[in-house]
Amino acid sequence: MGNIISALFYYLLLLPISWLPLPALYALSDFLFFFLFTLFGYRKKVVWENLRNSFPEKSEEELKLLMRKFYGHFCDVVVEGLKSFSISEKQLQKRVEAVNTELLEKYYRLNKSVILCTGHYGNWEWPAVAFIRHSSHKALGIYLPLKSKFFDTKLQETRSKFGMTLMSVKEVAQYFEDHKNESCSYGFIFDQSPSNPKKGIWLKFLNQDTSVMTGVERYAVKYDFPVIYGKIIKLSRGKYRITYELVTDTPVQTKENEITERIYRINEDIIRSAPEYWLWTHRRWKHKLSS
Numbered sequence: 001m002g003n004i005i006s007a008l009f010y011y012l013l014l015l016p017i018s019w020l021p022l023p024a025l026y027a028l029s030d031f032l033f034f035f036l037f038t039l040f041g042y043r044k045k046v047v048w049e050n051l052r053n054s055f056p057e058k059s060e061e062e063l064k065l066l067m068r069k070f071y072g073h074f075c076d077v078v079v080e081g082l083k084s085f086s087i088s089e090k091q092l093q094k095r096v097e098a099v100n101t102e103l104l105e106k107y108y109r110l111n112k113s114v115i116l117c118t119g120h121y122g123n124w125e126w127p128a129v130a131f132i133r134h135s136s137h138k139a140l141g142i143y144l145p146l147k148s149k150f151f152d153t154k155l156q157e158t159r160s161k162f163g164m165t166l167m168s169v170k171e172v173a174q175y176f177e178d179h180k181n182e183s184c185s186y187g188f189i190f191d192q193s194p195s196n197p198k199k200g201i202w203l204k205f206l207n208q209d210t211s212v213m214t215g216v217e218r219y220a221v222k223y224d225f226p227v228i229y230g231k232i233i234k235l236s237r238g239k240y241r242i243t244y245e246l247v248t249d250t251p252v253q254t255k256e257n258e259i260t261e262r263i264y265r266i267n268e269d270i271i272r273s274a275p276e277y278w279l280w281t282h283r284r285w286k287h288k289l290s291s
Contacts, residue, residue, distance in 0.1 A: 002148065002150075003148075003149060003150040006148050006151055007150055010150070010151070010154060014085065015085055015086065017079075017082050018082045018083050018085040018086040018087075019086050022083065022238050025079040025080075025082065025083055026076065026079065026237060026238070028079055029072075029076050029079045030075070032075040032078060032079070033072055033075045036071060036074070036075060037068065037071040037072075042281070043281045044067075046280075046281060046283055047067055047070065047071075047281055048067060050280045050282075050284060050285070051063050051067060051070075051275070051280060053207060053208055053285070054206035054207055054208065054275075055206075055207070055275070056207060066275055067280075069276035070275070070276045070277075070278075070280050072276075073234070073276050074279075074280075076123075076237060077123055077125075080123055080125070080126065080238065081125055084125055084126070084159075085154070085158055089133075089162050092126060092129060092162075093130060093133060095130075095239055095240065096126050096130040096239075096240050096241075097240070097241040098127075098130070098133075098134045098241075098242055098244075099241060099242070099243040100243055100244045100245070101134045101135060103228060103244045103245075103246060104116075104134060104137065104185065104244060105135065105136060107183075107226055107249075108135060108136045108137050108183050111183050112183065112226065113137070113180070113182065113183055113184040113186065113223070113225045114137065114184075114185050114225055114226045114227070114228050115185075115186050115188065115220050115225050115226070115227045115228070116131075116185050116188070116228050116229075116230055117187075117188040117189075117190050117216045117227065117228070117229055117230070117247075117263055118188075118189060118190075118229065118230040118231070118232060118242075119190065119191040119267040119271075120189060120191055120192070120278060120279035120282065121232050121267070121270055121271065121278050121279075122232035122234045122240050122277050123232065123240055124189055124232060125159075126240060127230060127232055127240060127242040128141055128164065128187060129159055129161070129164065130162070131164065131187070132162045132163035132164055133162075135185055136183070137183050137184055137185035138165065138179075138182060138183065138184045139163060139164040139165065139184075139185050140164070140165050140166075140167060140175070140186050140187060141159060141160075141164050141165070141166050141167070141187045142166075142167060142168075142169055142172055142187060142189075143155070143159070143166050143167075143168065144168070144169055164187075172186075172219075176219055176222075176223060180223055186225075188216050190213060190215065190216050190267075191212075191264075191267055191284075192213075192282065192284075193211065193282070193284050193286055193287060194211055194212070194213045194287075197211035197287040199213070200212050200213045200214055201214055201257055201260065203260070203261065203264055205264050205267075205268060206268060206271065208285055209288075209289040210284070210285060211287040211289070212260060212264060214257070216259060216260065216263060217251070217254075217258075217259040220248075220251040221251045221254070221259070224252050225251065226246065226247075226248065226251070227246075227247040227248050227249075227251060227259055228244050228245065228246055228247060229245045229246075229247050229266050230242050230243070230244055230245075231244075231245055231266070232270075233270075233274075234274070234277050247259060247262050247263060247266070248262070
């Protein structure tokens with residue numbers, strides 16, 4: 001019954017909405033902003049606490065303006081996510097500008113796999129789907145399966161429709177081992193909160209003690225794969241740029257936790273440059289460092 005309801009919701013509502021042109025979808029985003037921000041205050045308490053703790057130097061008025069800007073962008077990302085169901089590859093390539101793809105091709109020519117990482121900044125979905133045209137590597141995206149089997153299938157179809165292969169977080173370790181001699185690009189979105197903080201480490205991030213996962217570093221060191229950061233910047237409404245930047249191509253020579261520290265510092269610098277484009281609704285600091 002659950003799959004039937006999900007299918008009706010998708011085919012009768014979500015998919016038809018995704019067929020709308022982007023100007024109409026951004027009008028819907030403005031309407032959604034009124035409901036989420038003004039009327040219902042979706043996760044406002046979480047967003048406010050995250051912003052206040054991350055930027056103690058900002059005044060209350062500055063934080064209120066920042067929060068308002070964030071919700072505007074958040075609603076844009078929601079409708080852009082809906083557009084992903086039906087967007088064509090040609091449309092998507094016009095929406096995502098890629099810079100320094102030569103870096104990826106360099107390692108492909110060396111028959112070297114790479115680990116590509118980024119944070120929940122800007123629109124992380126569109127660059128991931130568009131990545132197939134940025135590199136000759138076999139594109140692999142790591143994701144957390146949804147509880148709904150129907151929507152999990154649709155998620156996989158959407159993200160892989162131009163050539164990316166998705167794998168569950170439970171399959172990652174075995175996939176690395178089975179394909180270690182192929183030229184692959186492994187995509188990690190690394191800045192979510194770990195389910196078990198004991199499996200990660202603690203860093204100072206955005207002015208707070210933060211439990212972080214170390215998967216990027218662990219796999220890079222184990223297989224000696226270069227680590228590349230995909231810097232996503234919002235150029236304008238519906239247009240993004242991803243710039244590929246080398247973190248290290250000698251991971252086995254780095255100190256313990258050095259790679260993790262580096263990617264979090266890059267992430268932090270990007271966020272501080274325009275904080276409204278990070279995912280502040282996430283309960284990122286639900287784990288606390290015991291004294």
